[in-house]
Amino acid sequence: MGRKLIELSSNLLLVAFILYIVASFVFAISVTGKRWGKRDEQAHKQRFGSIGFGITIVAVLAHASYIITRWIGQGHIPTSNMFEFIAFLAFSIAVAFVIIYLVYRVPILGAFAIPVVFIMIAYASVFPRTVTPLIPALQSYWLKIHVTTAAAGEGIFAVGFAAGLMYLVRTIDQSKNSRSRRWLEGTLTLVLMLVGFIITSVVFNAMDYKAEFELNIDNTKSVVEYKMPAIAGPQNAVLLSDSAMKPWFDAPGWMKGLNAAKKLNTVIWSVLSGLGLYVLLRLLFRKRLGQLLQPALSDLDPEMIDEISYRAIAIGYPVFTLGALIFAMIWAAEAWGRFWGWDPKEVWALITWLFYTAYLHLRLSKGWIGEKSAWLAVLGFIVVMVTLVFVNLVIVGLHSYAQVG
Amino acid sequence: MNNVKCECGHANPVGTVLCEACGNPLLEEIKQGDSPLDMRYEGAARRSQTYNKSIIDKVWNFFSSVKIAVYMIVIVLVASIVGTIFPQEVYIPVPKPASIFYEETYGFIGKIYYLLGFHNLFSSWWYVLLLLMIGISLVVCSLDRMIPLYKALKKQKVKHSINFLTRQRLKAEVSVPAEWGSKLDQLQGFLKKRRYDVRREGDSLLAEKGRFSRWGPYINHIGLIIFLIGALMRLVPGYYLDQYVWVKDGETKKVPETPYYVKSEGFTIDFYEKEDLPEGAGLDNLQGVIKQYQTKAVLYENVNAGLPGSEPKLQEVARHDIIVNHPLKYNDLQLFQSGQRPKAIAALNMTLVNEKTGDKIGKFKIDLYNPQSEYKINDTTTIKMLEYYPDFEFTKDKKPTTKSPNPDNPAFVLNVISPQTPNGEKAWLFLGSYLPAPGTENIFGYEFSMPDLTNITGLMVRKDKSLPVIYFGCFISMLGLVMGFYWQHRRIWIQTERSLVYVAGHTNKNWFGLKNEVLDVFKKASIPVSLVEHGKDGKKVD
Numbered sequence: 036m037g038r039k040l041i042e043l044s045s046n047l048l049l050v051a052f053i054l055y056i057v058a059s060f061v062f063a064i065s066v067t068g069k070r071w072g073k074r075d076e077q078a079h080k081q082r083f084g085s086i087g088f089g090i091t092i093v094a095v096l097a098h099a100s101y102i103i104t105r106w107i108g109q110g111h112i113p114t115s116n117m118f119e120f121i122a123f124l125a126f127s128i129a130v131a132f133v134i135i136y137l138v139y140r141v142p143i144l145g146a147f148a149i150p151v152v153f154i155m156i157a158y159a160s161v162f163p164r165t166v167t168p169l170i171p172a173l174q175s176y177w178l179k180i181h182v183t184t185a186a187a188g189e190g191i192f193a194v195g196f197a198a199g200l201m202y203l204v205r206t207i208d209q210s211k212n213s214r215s216r217r218w219l220e221g222t223l224t225l226v227l228m229l230v231g232f233i234i235t236s237v238v239f240n241a242m243d244y245k246a247e248f249e250l251n252i253d254n255t256k257s258v259v260e261y262k263m264p265a266i267a268g269p270q271n272a273v274l275l276s277d278s279a280m281k282p283w284f285d286a287p288g289w290m291k292g293l294n295a296a297k298k299l300n301t302v303i304w305s306v307l308s309g310l311g312l313y314v315l316l317r318l319l320f321r322k323r324l325g326q327l328l329q330p331a332l333s334d335l336d337p338e339m340i341d342e343i344s345y346r347a348i349a350i351g352y353p354v355f356t357l358g359a360l361i362f363a364m365i366w367a368a369e370a371w372g373r374f375w376g377w378d379p380k381e382v383w384a385l386i387t388w389l390f391y392t393a394y395l396h397l398r399l400s401k402g403w404i405g406e407k408s409a410w411l412a413v414l415g416f417i418v419v420m421v422t423l424v425f426v427n428l429v430i431v432g433l434h435s436y437a438q439v440g
Numbered sequence: 441m442n443n444v445k446c447e448c449g450h451a452n453p454v455g456t457v458l459c460e461a462c463g464n465p466l467l468e469e470i471k472q473g474d475s476p477l478d479m480r481y482e483g484a485a486r487r488s489q490t491y492n493k494s495i496i497d498k499v500w501n502f503f504s505s506v507k508i509a510v511y512m513i514v515i516v517l518v519a520s521i522v523g524t525i526f527p528q529e530v531y532i533p534v535p536k537p538a539s540i541f542y543e544e545t546y547g548f549i550g551k552i553y554y555l556l557g558f559h560n561l562f563s564s565w566w567y568v569l570l571l572l573m574i575g576i577s578l579v580v581c582s583l584d585r586m587i588p589l590y591k592a593l594k595k596q597k598v599k600h601s602i603n604f605l606t607r608q609r610l611k612a613e614v615s616v617p618a619e620w621g622s623k624l625d626q627l628q629g630f631l632k633k634r635r636y637d638v639r640r641e642g643d644s645l646l647a648e649k650g651r652f653s654r655w656g657p658y659i660n661h662i663g664l665i666i667f668l669i670g671a672l673m674r675l676v677p678g679y680y681l682d683q684y685v686w687v688k689d690g691e692t693k694k695v696p697e698t699p700y701y702v703k704s705e706g707f708t709i710d711f712y713e714k715e716d717l718p719e720g721a722g723l724d725n726l727q728g729v730i731k732q733y734q735t736k737a738v739l740y741e742n743v744n745a746g747l748p749g750s751e752p753k754l755q756e757v758a759r760h761d762i763i764v765n766h767p768l769k770y771n772d773l774q775l776f777q778s779g780q781r782p783k784a785i786a787a788l789n790m791t792l793v794n795e796k797t798g799d800k801i802g803k804f805k806i807d808l809y810n811p812q813s814e815y816k817i818n819d820t821t822t823i824k825m826l827e828y829y830p831d832f833e834f835t836k837d838k839k840p841t842t843k844s845p846n847p848d849n850p851a852f853v854l855n856v857i858s859p860q861t862p863n864g865e866k867a868w869l870f871l872g873s874y875l876p877a878p879g880t881e882n883i884f885g886y887e888f889s890m891p892d893l894t895n896i897t898g899l900m901v902r903k904d905k906s907l908p909v910i911y912f913g914c915f916i917s918m919l920g921l922v923m924g925f926y927w928q929h930r931r932i933w934i935q936t937e938r939s940l941v942y943v944a945g946h947t948n949k950n951w952f953g954l955k956n957e958v959l960d961v962f963k964k965a966s967i968p969v970s971l972v973e974h975g976k977d978g979k980k981v982d
Binding site: 139345377 | 507510513517521523527528530531729730731733763764765766767774776777778900902907910911918925949950951952
């Protein structure tokens with residue numbers, strides 16, 4: 036029973052993933068394809084917008100069914116390890132998009148927001164999917180309440196991010212070499228690096244690549260298993276696997292800890308593959324990424340997309356406050372006897388909250404609208420991602436229950 | 441204080457930007473322009489923008505500045521990021537002093553980190569000071585803005601100067617339609633249906649809804665202030681208790697700093713078993729995955745706690761199986777499952793032997809938690825315990841000492857008094873070994889049998905009277921956020937001047953929604969209207 040449900044849930048997630056990709060294309064075509072043939076532009080936009088939205092709804096339903104079947108299958112809500120949490124975050128981004136779409140009905144928003152959803156699902160699938168039994172600290176109904184609300188808040192911020200990015204692509208002048216133009220290319224390349232990380236992880240995982248290193252840490256011999264070819268190897272380590280690639284160089288000495296060099300290696304692969312993708316796209320289209328995307332947004336009212344970005348963040352902010360701070364404090368008081376302990380994850384929730392607080396004050400009182408506001412919306416979601424990736428995987432604290440390399 | 445007189449004749453307090461009565465800008469250069477009016481705080485006079493003479497003015501103006509508040513927020517934000525680069529001192533994974541740990545583990549950067557005090561960032565004076573200053577800023581910013589805003593909105597009139605109406609972000613001008621009186625009645629009806637409060641003066645009206653959402657930010661700030669007060673209350677003696685107690689199975693122990701005693705009727709660790717998870721859920725190896733820690737606890741109150749010198753008289757007051765997430769609660773005392781030492785050594789089972797003959801002289805048991813000062817082996821032989829170090833180590837000058845009161849590494853100095861050794865024979869006793877006094881030909885030796893094992897539970901003792909205040913602050917804060925972000929303050933002015941009808945709209949957010957609402961209402965009344973949307977930068981967008 037359990038096994039079948041969990042297999043079913045995995046398939047449902049795959050269905051959702053594919054449908055999200057299809058929906059993104061349909062949303063993109065709704066705008067880029069309107070000049071094909073002798074079409075009525077408005078009717079074309081509306082028709083493809085509706086189709087894209089319909090596919091998105093089906094995808095969200097499949098995604099929700101994944102959550103329900105896995106929940107029943109394993110007996111607790113699937114938000115307790117990295118795979119489950121990121122897949123859930125993807126779900127809340129999709130739901131937030133649906134809500135914002137119903138208000139503003141801007142199809143091209145789907146071409147930017149839905150890719151965030153499927154990239155997240157792909158990112159989730161890099162982590163082990165095994166069912167993890169709940170450790171004592173997680174056995175509480177607050178796991179459902181706190182984690183889902185916090186994810187919902189972050190999901191809405193993600194839509195604010197997508198809209199902010201759209202504003203930048205729409206308004207930044209591509210004909211002049213400016214700081215804004217360079218930063219925009221940088222931001223888009225950062226997204227490509229995440230994609231690069233996912234692709235390399237999936238590829239090497241499919242190849243079942245392994246390279247084992249033996250090294251000395253505090254006078255005890257340990258073995259580190261790399262799952263990607265070692266560009267940066269651990270210092271003073273011996274490569275045990277015969278067929279594996281020899282490291283190009285050793286990680287610097289100040290990077291201590293068993294997995295430090297391995298993490299550095301993963302980062303190097305992400306950066307290199309992201310840059311590789313960038314170069315490939317540049318060669319293929321002979322345009323900057325910003326330039327490539329801009330035409331799709333040319334008839335979009337910049338003030339409208341500015342408002343969508345702000346609105347998403349204004350809706351997300353109370354939800355995030357409630358979920359990531361207040362519910363977290365109540366749970367912490369129940370579980371650990373203190374509502375706040377300056378644990379890294381708590382601090383990063385505070386950092387995220389402070390960041391969006393600054394965003395709102397700058398926008399409402401200092402008149403930071405348009406480009407400045409859009410940059411903050413983009414940076415805000417990068418802070419969310421840093422919390423998710425960096426804090427969970429690199430900084431060890433009470434919250435870091437995800438064991439991933 | 442000189443008042444500023446508007447063209448309409450109303451006398452405004454100094455510092456007013458938009459006339460309280462008609463909304464016309466008071467400054468000549470704003471009056472002449474045609475960009476949309478800055479409607480923030482309704483153009484009311486704010487203390488911080490008006491006075492800048494005395495020290496109090498300057499302090500007030502400092503704290504009422506949103507720019508400064510944002511700077512402080514950003515400093516706290518960046519400092520917090522730095523504070524998570526390396527673990528804080530309380531989270532250091534190994535028992536080493538901070539002065540050594542950071543340099544040893546992270547090298548030179550670690551040393552700098554430690555020297556700059558980032559290892560204890562969140563209780564450092566400057567971090568706490570910044571938080572307090574943000575708190576003050578919250579109060580001052582709110583007072584500086586909320587009071588004038590409240591007054592201005594309360595005083596607002598239906599009719600405004602034309603300059604005010606034509607310089608709103610959303611506006612339209614329509615020539616007076618036929619049967620305008622009844623059309624306006626219709627419009628009023630449609631607006632009321634959309635839950636607007638409508639005030640009418642002849643051929644003009646002001647429709648307003650959601651004004652309460654303007655108070656959202658200030659209510660949120662009040663909530664944050666209550667929260668900060670709650671956090672500070674923990675510094676008041678008696679409001680906050682943070683203690684720890686280790687209890688053996690079956691033992692009753694005083695709860696530090698309270699009149700209570702706690703007994704553990706047994707500490708257990710449960711592990712996951714196959715049946716706990718659905719079959720084939722993808723887990724092959726469940727061995728050693730902990731499912732639950734549990735202490736069967738009984739709480740007693742010492743009825744004699746108030747009588748000095750009297751024996752404790754215990755009365756059971758509460759009984760609870762403490763597990764993680766489910767503490768024992770009694771009044772405001774809380775006991776949390778927090779630590780564990782399963783199968784810890786509770787007592788040593790010893791035999792005194794004659795080293796020369798190998799004869800066993802007698803058995804004795806040393807309770808590590810409650811050692812006796814004397815053990816009677818038989819009629820003629822006793823062992824005196826001269827020293828006990830529960831957690832033995834050497835100090836820097838090689839003197840024996842104990843690291844903690846927990847018997848993690850017990851060591852004793854024993855003295856056997858017997859007919860052969862009337863003056864005693866001393867020896868050091870460690871776990872599993874013993875060491876006669878140097879230079880002596882010892883007679884007695886010791887044999888170790890299986891020690892008594894016990895489970896020890898670590899209970900965190902907490903009392904936090906500030907929690908209700910903190911939760912209340914959170915609640916108020918959320919209330920303010922929901923009010924401010926999920927509702928909008930919308931106003932629609934319709935004013936008739938001779939042959940023209942001026943329509944203007946203002947909202948504090950969601951212009952998209954307001955625009956659709958105005959269009960919809962006019963469409964229903966079948967009045968054609970072309971709305972002009974002044975861009976935020978002053979440019980016109982249709």
